[in-house]
Amino acid sequence: xxxxxxxxxxxxxxxxxxxxxxxxxxxxxxxxxxxxxxxxxxxxxxxxxxxxxxxxxxxxxxxxxxxxxxxxxxxxxxxxxxxxxxxxxxxxxxxxxxxxxxxxxxxxxxxxxxxxxxxxxxxxxxxxxxxxxxxxxxxxxxxxxxxxxxxxxxxxxxxxxxxxxxxxxxxxxxxxxxxxxxxxxxxxxxxxxxxxxxxxxxxxxxxxxxxxxxxxxxxxxxxxxxxxxxxxxxxxxxxxxxxxxxxxxxxxxxxxxxxxxxxxxxxxxxxxxxxxxxxxxxxxxxxxxxxxxxxxxxxxxxxxxxxxxxxxxxxxxxxxxxxxxxxxxxxxxxxx
Amino acid sequence: xxxxxxxxxxxxxxxxxxxxxxxxxxxxxxxxxxxxxxxxxxxxxxxxxxxxxxxxxxxxxxxxxxxxxxxxxxxxxxxxxxxxxxxxxxxxxxxxxxxxxxxxxxxxxxxxxxxxxxxxxxxxxxxxxxxxxxxxxxxxxxxxxxxxxxxxxxxxxxxxxxxxxxxxxxxxxxxxxxxxxxxxxxxxxxxxxxxxxxxxxxxxxxxxxxxxxxxxxxxxxxxxxxxxxxxxxxxxxxxxxxxxxxxxxxxxxxxxxxxxxxxxxxxxxxxxxxxxxxxxxxxxxxxxxxxxxxxxxxxxxxxxxxxxxxxxxxxxxxxxxxxxxxxxxxxxxxxx
DNA sequence: CAAGATTGGTATAACGATATACCATGTGTC
DNA sequence: GACACATGGTATATCGTTATACCAATCTTG
Numbered sequence: 001x002x003x004x005x006x007x008x009x010x011x012x013x014x015x016x017x018x019x020x021x022x023x024x025x026x027x028x029x030x031x032x033x034x035x036x037x038x039x040x041x042x043x044x045x046x047x048x049x050x051x052x053x054x055x056x057x058x059x060x061x062x063x064x065x066x067x068x069x070x071x072x073x074x075x076x077x078x079x080x081x082x083x084x085x086x087x088x089x090x091x092x093x094x095x096x097x098x099x100x101x102x103x104x105x106x107x108x109x110x111x112x113x114x115x116x117x118x119x120x121x122x123x124x125x126x127x128x129x130x131x132x133x134x135x136x137x138x139x140x141x142x143x144x145x146x147x148x149x150x151x152x153x154x155x156x157x158x159x160x161x162x163x164x165x166x167x168x169x170x171x172x173x174x175x176x177x178x179x180x181x182x183x184x185x186x187x188x189x190x191x192x193x194x195x196x197x198x199x200x201x202x203x204x205x206x207x208x209x210x211x212x213x214x215x216x217x218x219x220x221x222x223x224x225x226x227x228x229x230x231x232x233x234x235x236x237x238x239x240x241x242x243x244x245x246x247x248x249x250x251x252x253x254x255x256x257x258x259x260x261x262x263x264x265x266x267x268x269x270x271x272x273x274x275x276x277x278x279x280x281x282x283x284x285x286x287x288x289x290x291x292x293x294x295x296x297x298x299x300x301x302x303x304x305x306x307x308x309x310x311x312x313x314x315x316x317x318x319x320x321x322x323x324x325x326x327x328x329x330x331x332x333x334x335x336x
Numbered sequence: 337x338x339x340x341x342x343x344x345x346x347x348x349x350x351x352x353x354x355x356x357x358x359x360x361x362x363x364x365x366x367x368x369x370x371x372x373x374x375x376x377x378x379x380x381x382x383x384x385x386x387x388x389x390x391x392x393x394x395x396x397x398x399x400x401x402x403x404x405x406x407x408x409x410x411x412x413x414x415x416x417x418x419x420x421x422x423x424x425x426x427x428x429x430x431x432x433x434x435x436x437x438x439x440x441x442x443x444x445x446x447x448x449x450x451x452x453x454x455x456x457x458x459x460x461x462x463x464x465x466x467x468x469x470x471x472x473x474x475x476x477x478x479x480x481x482x483x484x485x486x487x488x489x490x491x492x493x494x495x496x497x498x499x500x501x502x503x504x505x506x507x508x509x510x511x512x513x514x515x516x517x518x519x520x521x522x523x524x525x526x527x528x529x530x531x532x533x534x535x536x537x538x539x540x541x542x543x544x545x546x547x548x549x550x551x552x553x554x555x556x557x558x559x560x561x562x563x564x565x566x567x568x569x570x571x572x573x574x575x576x577x578x579x580x581x582x583x584x585x586x587x588x589x590x591x592x593x594x595x596x597x598x599x600x601x602x603x604x605x606x607x608x609x610x611x612x613x614x615x616x617x618x619x620x621x622x623x624x625x626x627x628x629x630x631x632x633x634x635x636x637x638x639x640x641x642x643x644x645x646x647x648x649x650x651x652x653x654x655x656x657x658x659x660x661x662x663x664x665x666x667x668x669x670x671x672x
Numbered sequence: 673c674a675a676g677a678t679t680g681g682t683a684t685a686a687c688g689a690t691a692t693a694c695c696a697t698g699t700g701t702c
Numbered sequence: 703g704a705c706a707c708a709t710g711g712t713a714t715a716t717c718g719t720t721a722t723a724c725c726a727a728t729c730t731t732g
Contacts, residue, residue, distance in 0.1 A: 004477045006688055017712050022690065030710055047476035053389040053454045054688035057717045064453060072433075073414040073613075081408065085435065089442075094449045096432025097408075099421065106425075113430045117400060118389045140383035141340045222617045255619065277409075281558045283591065283619070342718055353682050358720065366680055390718035393687045 005046040014042035025050065053118070062120025063093045065304060068110050069148075070125040072099040074220065074248070076274040076293050077125075080148075083297020084123065091305060104129045115141050121304045126152045128191045144307040148300055150192045151317070157307055158317045159300050163193055164200035166289045166322035170243050170271045171204035173324055177332045179241040179269060183214035183232060185253060186225065186245025194245060197273070201243055214239060218249050225252020226259075233260065233268075240268055240333040247272035247279045250286055254329055258283075269330040273322070284328035291322045341382040349378035361386065389454070398456025399429045401640060404446050405484075406461040408435040410556065410584070412610040412629050413461075416484075419633020420459065427641060440465045451477050457640045462488045464527045480643040484636055486528045487653070493643055494653045495636050499529055502625045502658035503536035506579050506607045509660055511544045513668045515577040515605060519550035519568060521589060522561065522581030530581060533609070537579055550575060554585050561588020562595075569596065569604075576604055576669040583608035583615045586622055590665055594619075605666040609658070620664035627658045 003009075011018045016035055023029035024039040025048075031039075042048075056062040065088060069077050085095045096119070100107040104127045111134060114122055121144040130152060138145055139155065146157040167184075174182050184201045187194030198215065205213050214236055218228035225248060232239065233256070244250035250272030254264040264270050265284050272279060275290030299318050306313060339345075347354045352371055359365035360375040361384075367375075378384075392398040401424060405413050421431045432455070436443040440463045447470060450458055457480040466488060474481055475491065482493040503520075510518050520537045523530030534551065541549050550572055554564035561584060568575065569592070580586035586608030590600040600606050601620050608615055611626030635654050642649060 008688080018688090019690080019713085020711065023711090026690090028690095030708090032710060035710080047473050049448060049451045049473070049477065051454055051688055052452045054393060054717090055690065057390060057393070057688085057719095058690045060717080072408070072417065073411055075409055078409040078414070082435065082437070089445070094432075094434075094453055096430075096434075098430075098432075099418065101418070109425070112385060115385045116388045117430055118387055137383050137385070141385065222614065226617065252617070255617065258619065278558065281562065281588070281591065283594065344718075354718090355683085355720080356681065359681090362720090364720095366678090368680060371680080387718055390687085391720065393689095394718085394720040396687080396720095 005043075005048040006051070007048075010039065010042050010046055010048050013046060014038045056118065056120070062118065064117075064119045065093050065095050065121040065123065066098060066114035066117075066119040067095055067123040068098045068100060068107065068114065068125065069123075070100055070102045070127065071220070072097065074246075075276045075278065076247070079276075079293035080297045080300070083294035084301045085297075086294075087298050087301035088305075091301075100125075100127060102127055104131075108134060111138070115143065120144070121308050122146070123148055123300055123304055124156075126150050142311070144304060144311065146300060146304045146307065148296075152192075154315065157303050157315060159296065159303055160317075160319050161291050161296075162319050162321045163196035164203070166273065167197040167200035167243055168204045169200075169322075169324055170273075170289050171201050172208065173326075174241045174243070174269060174271065174330065175204065175208045175210060177241075177269065177330065179210075179333050181211045181214075181236070181238045182241045182243060183216055183236060183239045184245070185216045185228060185232060185242045186218040186220060186249035197245060211238070218245070218252075220246040221248050222252040222255065225249035226256045227252075229253035229256035230260070233257075241330070242268065242270050244270065244272050247274045247276045247286060247288055250288065250329070251278060251282050254282065254284065254286070265329045265331045267334060269333070271330055275325055279325075280327070287327045287330040288325050289322040290325045291320060296320065341379075341384040342387070343384075346375065346378050346382055346384050349382060350374045392454065392456070398454065400453075400455045401429050401431050401457040401459065402434060402450035402453075402455040403431055403459040404434045404436060404443065404450065404461065406436055406438045406463065407556070408433065408437075410582075411612045411614065412583070415612075415629035416633045416636070419630040420637045421633075422630075423634050423637035424641075427637075436461075436463060438463055440467075444470060447473070451479065456480070457644050458482070459484055459636055459640060460492075462486050478647070480640060480647065482636060482640045482643065484632075488528075490651065493639050493651060495632065495639055496653075496655050497627050497632075498655050498657045499532035500536035500539070502609065503533040503579055504540045505536075505658075505660055506609075506625050507537050507540035508544065509662075510577040510579070510605060510607065510666065511540065511546060513577075513605065513666065515546075515669050517547045517550075517572070517574045518577045518579060519552055519572060519575045520581070521552045521564060521568060521578045522554040522556060522585035533581060547574070554581070554588075556582040557584050558588040558591065561585035562592045563588075565589035565592035566596070569593075577666070578604065578606055580606060580608050583610045583612045583622060583624055586624065586665070587614060587618050590618065590620065590622070601665045601667045603670060605669070607666055611661055615661075616663070623663045623666040624661050625658040626661045627656060632656065 007018045007021050011021045098110040107127050123146050125148045151158045216232045218224045250270050253270050257264045272286045272288035275288045279286040279288050343354045343357050347357045434446040443463045461484045487494045552568045554560045586606050589606050593600045608622045608624035611624045615622040615624050
């Protein structure tokens, strides 16, 4: 009992050969009932647990999947992870989560770690400024990869949200309520997601012949949203509605309004994106574009499983639509 | 280029032997400048990345650590994870995160997965009803283990918070403000953390000769906190202050007060635990018992590194104190 | 210039598992 | 009783590394 148990120690304990133990534990080969019993008892007694890494090395089958995500503290992402893990765990896979915190350098080292540590597949929310070298690296290692949210090129499977469609619907909804000066708030740098969402906003603004487009940056957290909204209100007092890049920003924006004595949904309408759990609980309850993170997670899991099982499968792109969830933070503009 | 690159393919490309390549890449042994160059060029050309699993198998050194946590969607935990990962990544370790969602069965399968997949160390927030079998399993595999938050026995290193001290300080602070009827809200089942925290609350109540102890259950999320607080107010209208088991519960409790027309910090005081990011941003800003999650994460990382490096080291228990952070959700009771 | 020391590498075994091939038995058939 | 065939297992090679041992050159040194 001085070292950790292996097939060898179990075999010795049971008085049989190593391949026999392996066959018993995996249920392959032809084994008599009596030796089966001996082996199982020995394995249990020694608390034997197979070493999947050694097994993977020989058999080529690898049941570990890396999930490289941009921001784990975002509840939307956390729920997607839950959806992925639920499905993959029942299939016998282990998911290990890595958080890049949107840092391109950390991303590089983490993707390399995914390869080094021999993961059999990769789910990945790419950073905007991912170097092309990274794509070569993944390709050279034949890593089954699914990108999530941000599509980087045509060599990986992709699962995402119809962003442009969603922000267009959100903007049109606000226009239908009677708003003419609608701003877009949130999103950092020039991420793909943000440009898609802004595109949808812009299209709605131009189709409905609304006032000029007003774009305002903010990180995706409540504090940043609060501060950005305060600045936006000062710079553009004519704005009566904002489409936000995420619920966290939107909740921050509502806070800014409340603190300056205005009523979200009355004086200024706010619409979020993601439908995180807080959206329903916050005050006022947030109108938002919702996608089911759990459903997204399950689709991700299915796609990576199919890719692993059949590496020659043609590329797939799955996009799902966001739905407008009307709550209290939007309403008709108050007459001036 | 048909398979993924290995030492063998690099060796062939460079025209040297496999051990030579290994030595060049790890900087060991005596190698001439010219062959070093050849090897490095070949490795770069083929996008070679070492297979840590194979290396770990042979050398026994293992740079993967599993972090089995009870609830990833809790921002406090997410921040602890960040602290752990930051320190361990700079030391060349990879951290893979598993979320049990406080499900004992999932915990069992995930701990087994940590062993199966050959992690070299384990950080673990144990579920309350962890079977003793699990301890045997970890011991049999000589898994370097550090428990976090919930100490289960005297065989693992532990990092935690002085819970009893914290809730006692919180309760005393409320008593000093003049409150006589103080309730304790939150915590599910009979977890160790909860019983420690309740112990501190009880001690303060008895030492200050306050009214009877009032304990009220709630899950640690905003919605549950909201509903629990509503029920508590109906059952015990005399209560003027609540000590909460977590910030999420406390924020929910504040919401319940606001919705029923009462002012948190005026009519009823609320004090949280954890000092999550939302605590400062929520309305009213939450008074809470704060511990630095980042600091906790770094201590966790240091302890597991020491344990891995020196398995015979005597057991360590690190506890850090929470500090009272006064914001707007507490105040003197209004005269009746 | 012979003996030892240094330099720069290679051969081989091992880590813990699985896959393939093979070898003892016992059992049925004519 | 000679043959095929099923049953129940073992021997051996292999996955991609690293550790140990060793060897062939070249360089010192007295």
